[in-house]
Amino acid sequence: MRGKELRRSLSVLPIGTVMKLTSLTARQIRYYESQKLIFPQRSDGNRRLYSLADVDRLLEIKDYLDDGLNMAGIREVYDQKQRESEQRKNQDHQLTDDDVRKILHDEFLQAGGLKTPSAQQPQAPLQKPL
Incomplete structure (x- = not known):
């Protein structure tokens, strides 16, 4: 994996930050996880951590929904x-x-x-x- 891809795949963002970046609710984000569309990592304390690639995918999902999919x-x-x-x-x-x-x-x-x-x-x- 190249350096840029590696950085984008690091799971470091908590759900609150992801909510601000995507304008999605925590419930929506967890729903997309339950639908196996995103796969956040878990911290030692079992908290979800998201990568920039996850944020990109969530924004892409929003676009697909806006397009009627x-x-x-x-x-x-x-x-x-x-x-x-x-x-x-x-x-x-x-x-x-x-x-x-x-x-x-x-x-x-x-x-x-x-x-x-x-x-x-x-x-x-x-x-x-x-």
């Missing part, structure tokens, strides 16, 4: 975003050994000036002599 619709939006994020992560990790070898081979050829990126074309596999 209901809770089920908002949940579906976030579920879809989660699925897309997981798919991107899976796609990034689905390179086979052959894929990696091909990528390295092409990069070595390009680095050596033997092949330009525009000239990349699939080549037939080399045949072993019989």
Whole structure:
């Protein structure tokens, strides 16, 4: 996680501050938590602590509600975003050994000036002599 993302994910804001930043009531904020739309951390004294990312999400939820989306619709939006994020992560990790070898081979050829990126074309596999 990069530094900026790390800072935004630190849960340090009490609910009173979040209420002022979002113009939401404590009841609304707790309701969104019960709907599994936000996930505040808990302090040692079991008090909710929110991050800047939580505040962003609460403001986003307010916008969705203002646009006429209901809770089920908002949940579906976030579920879809989660699925897309997981798919991107899976796609990034689905390179086979052959894929990696091909990528390295092409990069070595390009680095050596033997092949330009525009000239990349699939080549037939080399045949072993019989």
